[in-house]
Amino acid sequence: MKLKIPKIPKIPKIEMFGIDIIKNMLFFTLFVFIFLFLLGVFVTPSIKKFKINKKEYYITQHQLNKSENLLAQKTAQYQKLFKENKRIIFALKREFNKENFTMFAKKYMKIKSIKDKNISVYENNFIKKTYIVTAKLNTPVDFYNFVDASKNYKNIIKIYFPIVFKAKNGEINLLYKLEHFKVK
Amino acid sequence: MFKLIQYFIKETLIAFYKTKDKYIVQKKEVKNNKILSSENFEFKEKEFIKFINSCFIENTQTYISTIIDTFNQGIVDSCSHSKYKELGINLDNIKILCLKDYSIFIGLYEINQFQKKMKKFKIDYIFSPYLLIDLNKKDTNNSLYILLTDSFIIILIYEDAKKPKYSNIYHFKLEDNIDKTTSDEENDIDTFDDIDNLVDDIEEIDDIEEIDDIDDLNEDIDDVDSLDDIENMQTDQNDDSNIQEEISDVKNEIESLDFIKNSIKDYYENYSDNFLEYGYIFYEDEMSNKFITHIENETFLEIKKEKIDILSIINDLALKEINV
Amino acid sequence: MYSFTKANKKNIFAEDTILWLIFIGAISSMMIFFSLFLVTKSYLYKKDIKTFKQQITQNNKQINDFSKKIEFIKKEKILYTKISVNNELLKDGVKNLLDLIPDPITLTNIKIEKNSLYIYGITPRQDVYNILLLPPLKSIFTDTKTNFYQMDNGWYSFESINILKEDK
Numbered sequence: 001m002k003l004k005i006p007k008i009p010k011i012p013k014i015e016m017f018g019i020d021i022i023k024n025m026l027f028f029t030l031f032v033f034i035f036l037f038l039l040g041v042f043v044t045p046s047i048k049k050f051k052i053n054k055k056e057y058y059i060t061q062h063q064l065n066k067s068e069n070l071l072a073q074k075t076a077q078y079q080k081l082f083k084e085n086k087r088i089i090f091a092l093k094r095e096f097n098k099e100n101f102t103m104f105a106k107k108y109m110k111i112k113s114i115k116d117k118n119i120s121v122y123e124n125n126f127i128k129k130t131y132i133v134t135a136k137l138n139t140p141v142d143f144y145n146f147v148d149a150s151k152n153y154k155n156i157i158k159i160y161f162p163i164v165f166k167a168k169n170g171e172i173n174l175l176y177k178l179e180h181f182k183v184k
Numbered sequence: 185m186f187k188l189i190q191y192f193i194k195e196t197l198i199a200f201y202k203t204k205d206k207y208i209v210q211k212k213e214v215k216n217n218k219i220l221s222s223e224n225f226e227f228k229e230k231e232f233i234k235f236i237n238s239c240f241i242e243n244t245q246t247y248i249s250t251i252i253d254t255f256n257q258g259i260v261d262s263c264s265h266s267k268y269k270e271l272g273i274n275l276d277n278i279k280i281l282c283l284k285d286y287s288i289f290i291g292l293y294e295i296n297q298f299q300k301k302m303k304k305f306k307i308d309y310i311f312s313p314y315l316l317i318d319l320n321k322k323d324t325n326n327s328l329y330i331l332l333t334d335s336f337i338i339i340l341i342y343e344d345a346k347k348p349k350y351s352n353i354y355h356f357k358l359e360d361n362i363d364k365t366t367s368d369e370e371n372d373i374d375t376f377d378d379i380d381n382l383v384d385d386i387e388e389i390d391d392i393e394e395i396d397d398i399d400d401l402n403e404d405i406d407d408v409d410s411l412d413d414i415e416n417m418q419t420d421q422n423d424d425s426n427i428q429e430e431i432s433d434v435k436n437e438i439e440s441l442d443f444i445k446n447s448i449k450d451y452y453e454n455y456s457d458n459f460l461e462y463g464y465i466f467y468e469d470e471m472s473n474k475f476i477t478h479i480e481n482e483t484f485l486e487i488k489k490e491k492i493d494i495l496s497i498i499n500d501l502a503l504k505e506i507n508v
Numbered sequence: 509m510y511s512f513t514k515a516n517k518k519n520i521f522a523e524d525t526i527l528w529l530i531f532i533g534a535i536s537s538m539m540i541f542f543s544l545f546l547v548t549k550s551y552l553y554k555k556d557i558k559t560f561k562q563q564i565t566q567n568n569k570q571i572n573d574f575s576k577k578i579e580f581i582k583k584e585k586i587l588y589t590k591i592s593v594n595n596e597l598l599k600d601g602v603k604n605l606l607d608l609i610p611d612p613i614t615l616t617n618i619k620i621e622k623n624s625l626y627i628y629g630i631t632p633r634q635d636v637y638n639i640l641l642l643p644p645l646k647s648i649f650t651d652t653k654t655n656f657y658q659m660d661n662g663w664y665s666f667e668s669i670n671i672l673k674e675d676k
Contacts, residue, residue: 020241020524027528031535038536042543050546053553060560067567074574081581088588089581125583140606147599151592158591159598163620165606181587193520245518252512279512295512308515315510501510508509 091156096129096180104153108146109137109174122181131178136171143174156181191216195506196239196246199498200232200305203334207232210495211239214503224495233304240306249309249502251494252298253336256291257312259351263287281312286347288312309502313338314351316497320466320490321345327462328485330444332471333494337440339447343456350451354443356436437475445482463487468494610640616665625649627668634664645670 082089102111112134122128137143143165150157157180164175193215200209207227213220227235239246256278260267263282268275268289278289290312298310317329317340329340334356341350448460463485465476471489480487519526602620609615609629613636617628625645631637634656646652649670656664 024524024528027525027532031528031532034532034536035539038539038543043539043546046543046546046550049550050553053550053557057553057557057560060557060564064560064564064567067564067571071567071571071574074571074578078574078578078581081578085581085585085588088584092584092587123583123587125580126587140602144599144603147595150595156588156591159595161598161620161622163598163602165615165618167614167616181591183584241522244520244522247515247518249511281509281512283509290512299513306516307513309511310513311511505509505511505515 088156091154092126092181092183094155095182096131096155096157101153101155101157101178104149105135105146108142108149109135111135112173114178117177121184125184127182127184129180129182131180133174133176133178135174137174138171140165140172193245194220194243195503196243197499197502198236198239198246198248199495199502200248200250201333201494201498205229208495209235210493210499212496212499213243217503217507222496236305247308247502247506248306249311249498250302250305250307251311251313251316251498252290252295253313253353253355254291254294254298255353255355256294257289257314257353259286259288259314259318259340259348261286261347261349283318288314309505311498311501313353314340314348315501316492316494317466318348319497319501320492321348322462322464324462326458326460327464328448328460328483330440330463330465330479330487331492332440332465332467334436337436337443339444341447341451341455341460343458350447350455352443352447352450354439356432356439437478440475441478441482444479448483460485465489466492468492608641608644610636612636613641623672623674625668625670627670628665629668630659630663630665632663634666637664637666641668648672 098114101114105111113132115132115134116129117132118128118130120128120130137146147159150159157178160177160179162175162177164173166173166175195214197212197214198209199212200207202208205228207229209225209227209232210222211225212222225235236246236248260271260273263280263285265275268280273289277292279292279295281288281290295310299307313331313336317331317338321327321329321340321342323345325343325345327342327345329342331338331340336353336355338353339351340348343349451460460483463479463483465471465479465487467489468491471491476487476489521529605620605625606618612633613629613631615627615629617626619626631641637654637656642652642654645668650673651669651671653669655667655669657666659665
């Protein structure tokens, strides 16, 4: 059975003031639909995305600035600290040289021997080498001066007990424990 | 590709010509070279312009065509410029359309004036009325073709059945109350010496008594009767408009005969030695056999009459133009 | 080719149709362009955010680094200070101790330990020792023991053992 195609009624043409009203209204409707469609599908989501990303951008930028500031701060702090304590830092890096120490102590005492006693780890970061030093000096004042001078010696050394002064033939035989500290 | 698109496009063809103060219009709707509809109208000028505008609104592919009936046009049986020079036609003032091996020319001034005057009608195509004959020509050699309308009569003579050799056009003098401007334009053409197809103005027939001169031309007694009828009609005051029409009809007939006679004479004198063998007359509304007999007597030819639809031919020409 | 004139231009669409199409097209393209613009900007923002975040982690790493280094330097300083103080105290202690010894008494051997002190010396009379040296020793140390040995020349050599017991 053949289907009869129904006759599409012709759209009447209303014209006012020389403008085809129906045609223009249809175009207007089409425009509105297209406009709203584009608005909803393209414009609005992209505005949303844009806003979110912009916000995140500024937040992250702010974080970065903070982090940069902190870094600068820390760098300055470190540099200042390093500068202030340069001598100590370098001193703590140096190995102990017996000859050098002997030369240094020459002013105050005549070093007879430096005996290695012990090596241990001190406070996780440092290596403490213990020596027993025997020396000859004339008066205890030399010893005091020696201790004072050791402040400026290029190694970090601690003078510790036992300390033995033995008088012999007008000289004093000195024995003391010397601890040398170095970074690990 | 263009042809493909044209398959889907509907074209509206409007052909018109003007008689007296009316515009006779034919609107044809065409799609893929098939005629969908054809309607004929008669409008006054304002109605016609409204009609044109509404057609444009309905379909942007609307083409408006008409014929131009200026004196200053003709056919030359060659496309070459040397032939024009030979005939003494000045090439600077004319526009030439070459159709295979013969050409139509028209005065530039006339065509521009016509376009200006008809600007309000938004005309696309302007054709020469000679084409109306040329598209309906028969296969016979040495043939005389006449096209007769209310406003003009044109003649084309073909020596070779396919190539026209002689062309001539004549406007009928219009009544006083109608469009003087066209007649002024006709007078202006007198100044163009170079055009050799001008017909001498026939003197106005003021008195019916002068019809007696024409009597000499005719041998048929019927003509005397018709003239008597006219004399009777003139006295009857009630049938004034009909009388006016019939008078103008008769005037036209008389002028036509004169024109035909002069044209043939011109042809024999200047164009060809061969005698004409066949004659055809194209008309639109009606053609009295009496008139045909007059012509036959005048030309010594058997005149076959054929009714043509001028507007339809114009629209067909327009369609051809579009499809080129 | 038959006509004296060429046809006027015919639009495929009526003028108002063309106007509408142009208008709709313009608005549509503007909207699409605008949303594309926003999408591009969003993408650029995202890219920058990524860069920023990378930079932040890098910075944090460096900050940590510096913090550790700073802490370490502080430790080093503390160590040095401790040692300095220790040395100083030690020197002062030894000095004070040796200054304690009165003139008549002469030391032969003195052994200073962390919590003990052994003094060996010669004194002309016992009471010189007992009056001059013993009281300070007693006050400093918890246990004090002295042994005297008579010498040939009438002086006494003494042996002083002093121990400091730490109370916990």
